[in-house]
Structures are given as C-alpha cells and as structure tokens.
Amino acid sequence: MALIETIDLCQRYGGREILSKVNLKIERGEAFAVIGPTGAGKTTFLRLIDLLDLPASGKIYFDGTDVTASRQARLETRRRMAFVLQKPVVFNTRVSDNITYGLKWRENKGSHQHQKVDDVLEMVDLAACKNRNARTLSGGEAQRVAIARAIISEPEVLLLDEPTANLDPVSTAKIEAVISNIRRHQTTIILATHDMSQGQRLADRVGVLLNGEIVQTGGWREVFQAPDNRDVAEFVGIENIIPGVIASNQDRMVTIKVGDRVIEAISDYPASAVVSACLRPEDITLFLSPVSSSARNSFVGEITRVVSSGPLSRIEIDCGFPLVALVTKRSAEELNLQKGKKIYATFKATAVHVIRSEAVK
C-alpha cells in the first residue's frame, strides 16, 4: 500500500482551478519530485499533502486512512510530516530555539534534546551559529535552519518546496548534500522544483505538473527521453519538436516525412499517423563535411544563429526545418561556426522520440 495516495485531488482559489484531478501514489521511503514551471500548482499540491489547506474536492489517504476528515486527524498526520516552505522564515530567536520548536509542539522534549540539536546543526553545517539570533543569518543559512528545524523531529515524510530557489551555487550544493543525506535515512521525500537537474539529482521518480494537472509520472529516463506529449517535451528541454507524418513503419523502424525531408526514428505508430519528432539539442552532432557514421539521420543546412550560453553554444540551423543543436563552446570555435555557414547535422534514429500529435492540444 502506498504511504500517500491522492484521489481526484482538486483545488480552487477565487473560482480559478489550481489543481485538477491529481491522482498520485507515493511509496514509503521513495524520493519523489514534482516538477513543473512556476505557477503550475506545485506549492498548492504540497500544501494539500501537508494538510495546511483543505482540498476543494478529492481525498488524501495517508497510510490507508482518509486524513482530510477531522481537524484532529489532520494535526496528527501533519505531525508525522515536516514541510520546508519555499520562503524560509526564521523565528526571531536563537538558532537553537528555532530548531527545537517542532519538538516542543510535539511534546517530545526528552533528555536527548540537546544532543539532537547539536547533531542536526552539525548535519546542516551550522554548529557555529547555534546561539546566534536566526534573523542575522544569510538566505542560505536560513534555508538550512529551516531544513534542520524540519528534520529534527524525524518525520516520516519530508516535503520540500523549491529548497534552493534564489540561492547561490555553493549554498545550493550544501543543501542538496543535506537532502541526499536525509534520503539515506529512508525518509519519504516529496520535492517540488522547477529545476529538472536538481530533481534528477535528488529524486527517484518524477511527476510532471503542468497547469494543475499531473501529465506524466515515471522515472527520470522515461520523462526525459520519452515525454508523453508536446507540453512535457517542451518543459523537459526538448527544443526540437518537428511535426511530420509517418511514411512507413517496418519493424518499428519508421520514416517520418517532414516537408521534403525524411527523418528516421523508432516508433510503434503506423504509417500516415500525424506525429512530432522530438530531439534533444545535445543529441545532434555537427560536421563541416558529410561523414559516414552509424547515425541514420544527416541533414545539410545553413546556420541561422549562434548564441553562446556559458560553456555551451546553441546553434540554430535551417535544414528544411528548423533545428537547434548544443555544442561545447570549444568545438563551436574549432569548427568556426557562424551565421550563414553550411553545416551537416547528424543524429541517431534512437535519439528521436516520436509522439502522436493527437496528444497536442
């Protein structure tokens, strides 16, 4: 039985539907990431799971019991969880007092409290700040206090809402290390993030939340390589979504007609199905001259734009259809890639993920 199960969970604010019919199962001990763009309803979802808000309709089962029913049940269930809100607020007291609130409220004082505080502060690397007023901490430190405050009561479920939004890379790395450490203790983690790479680092399974609906759940590979529809494909960073029609299908080896060009791919869809060919920009290799490689697809085209972003260069190519490729800045320089240059773009048939266009709304 799943630890947490939601059934047709809906939430509305001011007549607007924020979440619609969310059905999710989260198993004990797993780390689950809810990914989606800002405003998709991630925070609303976590607030419902933590029973801070009541759903407009639908049910939440915790350990097999419907916990939305009574106030007492909600408080008791909430005390088995801990939620680190997106905005880390600290209470205007010492760091150590901030951290013991959760224990005090649970009347779980015990003799080991001091040891627990020290352990938890050690874990988040804030032992030196124990007696400081929490208001004087930096954003990254405050976020670590928030996490320490949540984990000291050893919750069965830890909810994290964008735990590193607005933090610098060093603070982010520290917080991710802390979360990875918590994962090892078999704590169930539900993490909301818009940062896919972070989700990938911290979670086993993912649910994609778009416009209040869970559109796909699965492992990272599945969601990244084989999104169910165009919206998910766009969100997970597949920049090349090329519409076409399947011309033939022989033993799952399909040819897709895109204008007067043909892309080869692997798919189950039959001939004459209207589809989109999805291709990650990093799966495209660029050459200055035609080469014979094992890659089934090779198109000649003209570079229309070169944009560098950090260590990578984003190359936009017109080869009968627009194509975006990502190459390292170094190879862009070596190949002297610039606007107007003739280029051969090649990619494997297995790199192409085919989705049916009926799924597009």
Add this chain to the structure above:
Amino acid sequence: MEEIWNGLVKAIELIVTLDPEVMEITGRSLAISVSACLLASLICLPLGSLIHFYRFTGKRALINLIQTFYSIPTVAVGLFVFLLFSRAGPLGGLNLLFTPTVMVIGQMILVTPVLLGLTISALSGVDKAIPDTALSLGASNWQAATLTLKEARFAVMAAVIMGFGRAISEVGLALMVGGNIRGFTRVITTAISLETSKGDIELSIALGIILIIIALIINIALNRIQQR
C-alpha cells in the same frame, strides 16, 4: 508672570522633596492605569488573535468599528460606566461607583479598542509564512497563534504602551466615575483640574511636570521598541 514662576519653583520643590501628597497621587495614577492596561491586555491579546486568525463574515467591518472607537471621548465612556454602576444602574448593587475599582474598569473599556486594534495590526504585520511554518512543523492552531503573537511582541508591547498613555492622561472618565476623592480616587489629572480651579497652582504644576515626565518615558520606551 511672577505667580507662574513662583509656582514652578515650588512645584520643583514638591517633586524634589518627594512631597507625600504628590507621591501618593502619582502612585495611585500609575497603579490604576497599569492595572487597567494589564487587565485589558489579558483580554485583548487573545481576542485580537482570535479576530486576526479566524475568517468570518463582517471581519473587516468589525475591525473598522474597533478603529472608530480609538478616539471615543473619555467622557462618553465615563457616562456609560457611570450609568452602569450608578445606584439605579444594572450594576448599581455592587456599590462600586467612586472607587478605584470602577476607575480601573472604566479605563479598561477606554483602552480596549486601541489595544485590540493595534494587536490585530501587529499580527497582520507578521509575515504570513510564520504561522504557516509553525503549522508545517507540527504546531496546533493555538500553538501557531501563540508563536505569531510572540513574533509580533515588539509591536504588541507598543500597543500596550499606547493604551497606557491613553489611560494615564485621560481626565473625563476619572472625574466622572472616580469623583476625585482625596486620598481615595484622586489621580494626577483630576487633581490638576481641581487644584487649578482652587488656585493651588504649585501642586498642579508639579503634577503636570510628572505627567509630562511619564509621557516622556513612555515615548522613549515606544521609540526603543519600534527601533527593534
């Protein structure tokens, strides 16, 4: 001019020599207003929290009403309390009229709107994420409300001090329900108004100076608190 100057010199003499009558009146004033404020706080802090945290229809209207009563004339409260406790009034049987007790009750009523309203706005000033964070860490509604009040402690203290300022400086109510009985219900403000009309200028000035000093202390305390 000379009369005022002489009055001032004698007034300072009265203060410096800790004149028993001046000290007695000051002590009573402080005792009555401090009790009124503390007792009103015991009611207004929880009640203000309740109003702040609960959603109900007419909440906005209620808060507006409370704010309207910030500046209710002290004589209006005085009249109300007088009628309530006068021999023919509903609480006349308690025989409390013209006692310090009824003055405390009157001042409690007087400062209640200020205390309630400022408590509510103090709580509104606390980041909405504070009570949410408390709940998410396992607090019950009551525990979360207590924590929020604690986070607003400086603004709440300022509210109590504002209430005290209003209580100690008012004269209408103290005169109407206290009666300015020497050695029993005479407080700074009623003494000033009576002694001045009797021509005993030095006692009035001495008490006036003390009232200003109290106001000054209140102001310094308020500033200190608000700077936190």
